[in-house]
Amino acid sequence: MMLLTRWLTLRSMRSRPLRTLLGMFGIILGVAGLLAIRITNLTAMDTLSALFEGTSGKTDLIVTYNGTDGNGLPERILRRIIENEAIQAAVPSLQIQTALAVGVPESAMPLSLLGFEMGGFSIFGIDPQTDPAVRDYTITQGDFLSQDENGREIVLVENYASENELEVGKVVELLTEDGPKEFTIVGLIAKKGAGQNNNGAFGVIPLQTAQELFHRSGELDQVDIVLKPDFVSTDQLAVVKTQLQSQLGDDYPVTSTASGGNRVSQMLNGFSIGLNFMGGMALFVGGYLIYNTFSMTVVERTREFGLLRTLGLTQKQVIVQVLVEAGILGIMGSFIGALVGIGLAQSATYLLGYLLDLDSVSLKISMEVILTSLIIGVAITVVAALLPAWQAGRISPLEALRVRGIRKEGWLLRQGWKLGLVFLLISFIILVANPFPYDVQFRLGSLTVIFLFFGGTLLIPGSVGLWQRITRPVIHWLYGAAGQLGSRNIQRSKLRTTLTVAALMIGVSMIIITRGMTDSFRGDLETWINAYVGGDLLVTSSSPMRSQVMRRLEAIPGVEAVTPMRTLEVAWQTPDGKTEDLVFMGVDTETYNKVTSFVFSDSQVDADEAYKKLSEGNALFISSVLAEKYGLNAGDTLRLRTRSGELDFTIAAVVINFYNQGLAVQGNWQDMRRYFKTSEAGAYLVKLADGYGATEVQQRIQDTYADRENLSIASNQSLINQVLTLLNQAYSMFDVMAIIALLVGALGVVNTLTMNVLERSQEIGMLRSIGLTRGQTTVMVLAESLLMGLIGGVLGLGFGILLTRIFLWSMTAMSGYKINFVLPVGAVIAGILIALVVSQLAAIFPARRASRTQILDAIHYE
């Protein structure tokens, strides 16, 4: 067996280096794509988890306040907490978003697309004696905070300090409600553990100082709890959590730090879905290329296999030899693919860091992930080679002789269109009938993709005749009689043609899908972001702004209208009875429409009527994500937990809102004041009057009020551009995959036509001998290729659009994001043109080969 493998398989691989490399390229592509995506997903999860852990460190449980009135936990709660015998330490903290007077932070816009705030400067007021029990501080310079409870000391993160030219001993101004206050930097900590908070724009000051300067005397934001060693197991932790919750009451939610990880998973869900789909596609494309390459190999070695069968090699031995070749290619290709995948993951991770505004993101590489990717790579290669191996086994010994009998088409080629229709029907039923729960639908969605491609592929052999007849006039017009001769050839090697057209179909589909997803996503996101970041300027502050700020802004020349916005985290009861958090966005219905507008999910909704209901109170606009996920509609009610108890709000309308991943509702300002005891704005949207520029008015506000009211002003257009640029960069990764898929299709065309030319050498010699010119011979091959490109392009277009709709539907099913499908017109035209151009370019080499056929050699060719 070993000797046979060496002589037959290894030597054959060495003698066909290009073909061998082509096969390996397929598996490299598949494994690299899969591994890159898995590593990126792991890295993202790890990075975001670390951000959460940075602030919770050694904490077992966290006690917070429902926070609907902005008052925080009363300090006396500490005594009640420490009564629980399981508790070793209960560490208080006050957590404030403010600003250091070192300049306007870059990412001041709390877009919260991933659900947490970034930007600004984060201050923790802590008890320096007890806080290190729950958070890790690594002092790199100076000292930690002293025991002076009212001291004006601050400890910063060394990276942030270095960027802002701050050092131990220097005095900085911290912006408080009473204006800037001076603090002395007594120490610097490393950017790890607690130092990772807010990407290092973080500092700690004494708790009492914080309470005093931010008017929060007697209040806390959070109590971190460390349990005694006997109580840290999962079961006991759950028991203590329940005990504590019942002890403290519903106003003081007790959460474990594990729930932070769940939140990270939820955040990444939508991101992961898209990536995993592309990972699957990479494997599919890679597997397809392997199948294509092995099929070509079998065709090329038909005579050799026939000879070997004549000499006594059994069918099984032939199959084994082909699969051994697949195994060898799979192992080699998977290893190289793994290396390439790690490299790709590095680039993707860099992009991730950029998206999340993190200084550095380190790759999370796990041996298990690498090993499983390698195994999958080898398995896919062998599976992809199964059908060609079986076909090789079926080669008759007669092939070894000069007699080539009429090669009967297999059943799959003759009748496979029936099976193809069955596959398409099943896919259609899964899509339309939709009888399964969401998670099953998602798994079936993946199967639907495969069924669709297989179904479409099986239809090709039966339909090529029709295609040829339909396109006859066009081919004749383009390429004349020689072209018609060539286009008829497409019906001859149906298996080969099918493989090639299918490869082109997949390539074009991927272009349509990536552009379709991008345009659809961008369409909704742009619409939403233009409305959310409405008006022309966005004004924010380190602390909530009173109504006088609004009046002052309105008085600025050039300002036409101002509307406030505030977000609060509130608890709500889901339709299935669970209590979860979402964001309540308070809007002033008197001024909101003067600056911006809502984007209603349903274009048929009576906007005025909906707005009127919202204004009347006890009503909400909910996001389309919530509507999709929980099956809510206008007219239903939604229960929120308020300071006045649990209240039902009527859903006045469903709007597009991606804030906090779509877990957001919008209610009117009066309700916010009445039920959540909050009346201060977190931001103001400013609309400018005609004739006034953003820069001019921005400067005016800056000069007049920025320092006094601690305001940050940003132009909305620049913020929108920033977000859209980031998204474009993310999607460009998918475009690369589409291009690679199309290249695979192009390679398929080259293969097919080369084999066709080789097999028809005698025929070409005969045609040349009766007067076909070299140019006409070239044209004959080009015409055959053009028809392949046309069929592949049109089929790719159809499936691409269909699959885009499937993917968007799947995303909605899984995450609740409802994205409206936008037909990528540019990609549609480009896709077909590319298929046609690629098919012609790929045909150049085989066409030239055909035109150079030596007549006498060809006629004597066996």
Add this chain to the structure above:
Amino acid sequence: MTKVVLEAKGLQKKYQMGEVVVEALSGLDFQVNKGEFIAIMGPSGSGKSTLLHLLGGLDTPSDGEITLAGQQLSILNDKQITLVRRHNIGFVFQFFNLLPTLTAEENIALPLVIDGRNLQEYQARIDRLLELVGLSDRRQHKPDQLSGGEQQRVALARALVTEPAIILADEPTGNLDSKTGTAIMNLLKRSCVELDQALVAVTHDARAATYADRVVFLQDGNIVREIRFLEGQEMSDRLNMVIKVFEELEAMG
């Protein structure tokens, strides 16, 4: 006592060519004894290649029975027929059909490797065959480094390496010049005589046919004539006999 190596009775083969059924063989009987050299001749379409394919188990008859080395081929499945072919038949093709990636020696040894045998045990046999065909000093050359005649000699050695019951040759000199062809036919004859090898060769070359012990003439799927040469008979006589039969058959139309 002569031993029958291969026997065919009532052999029929029909092909479906579109809507037309072509009868390539019409109920033919055929027998080959050990050490016997039989040439099969006939015009194109006479069924001689079809007969060779059926005898070699490369194709299945529409009717009739073939017995090779005591085994009835019709009751065997594909794997069993393959094994029969592996152990009992050596093939020589018109276009040599050597593997381009193997050396001359490796091409010769290939059937043994396919059968899973330890090559070291058969090295002496391989060396003998290389000597028989006069290629001992070319054993490491690949096919593209050998002439047509040399390649055919390698193919002959390959056919002999398993010491098969019968060699089937399909136009063995069809791709060679007359001098080289003569050399090949001499070798084939030698293998019959020295190794007591049964040999059936399809040929359209009258001169090649004169090396055989008997010549069988096919026409329209039937054996229409048979010539048995005498031992020691001059080649020119044999050639005249063959040509005469051809003329007679042509005259019959």
